[in-house]
Amino acid sequence: MVRSIMMLLLCQLAGTVVQEGTGLPIPGPVMGLVLLLGLLVWRGGPSQSLHDTAGGFLKHLGLLFVPAGVGVVTELQVLQANALAIAIAIPVSTILGLVVTGVLMQRLLRGKADA
């Protein structure tokens, strides 16, 4: 398990180094994701241990969002001041995103089975 955590941290570290070094707008952890995916494709799949460790992280992903979310207490005034803009922008844009992605994907996949 420690070796799997080391893998994840090393990928994140390498991603962060690349991001800081190149000034690309892609966050370090995302770069780490791409790096690990490339590694898996190249080497042919994760070890059982890496698979389980990653599963453990992702199973409790909801918990990891909590500290940042509690930061809402520092943003109450901003939320109140922009309540109308937020209350309209989020639902409308989310419905647009759902419909555009879903309709386009269904069109492009028409007649293509997943065999």
Added chain:
Amino acid sequence: MHSLLPLPFFHVWSYLQTQPLMGLTATVCAWELACLIDIKAGHKPITNPTVLSITMLACALLITHTPYSAYFNGAQYVHFLLGPATVALAIPMYANWGSIKRHFVAIFISLTTGSIIAATSAMLIARALGAPHDVLVSLGPKSVTTPIAMAVAQNLGGQPPLTAVFVMITGIFGTVVCTGVLRLARVRDWRAQGLAAGTAAHGLATARMILLNETAGAYGGVAIGLNGIITSIALPLLVQVFGF
């Protein structure tokens, strides 16, 4: 709160406020309690454990007049794990690599279009209704999974905590409406439904798709990772083009 406490308790309280132990323990306790409530309520979108935990902890901070920085002093140890967890998203993406590779062009076109339209429409509407720059760039990455969204917002000069709140609102709204909206739009293909849910409303809507159909869940997972990458690249360009 402080003045209501007898002196010895006041000392203990003051001491604990300078230590990471309280914030960390409170976070884990709130999460366990929220999970219990969620199970009892039968996993309703509205009893999402993340939302419940945030609500409980935010109320606790406001009632006890605890500054967020004192809470985060302990909670940062949980927060830090978002980085490795983001990297770990590579594993479910790899598990669906065969299917992704086969339909990559379709996935890429649909996801990029949907993602750009969702982000741009959100920022355009909010700007028209008078929201300032930092709110706009915090709103842009709202459809992406939280760790990526917060990092993108930070790079653009937004407020990461505000982004976290927007991501949550988007996820809850998307989870509640996704099946109805997709039915109205006559999207029946499970691959398309999953991809749409993951693109517009990240992991929360994907969790709902997993309950409905395995293929839809897998495509939702693909969308979470891919949209994270695409948004990180496209959003800074969109912000420049539209001058947000």
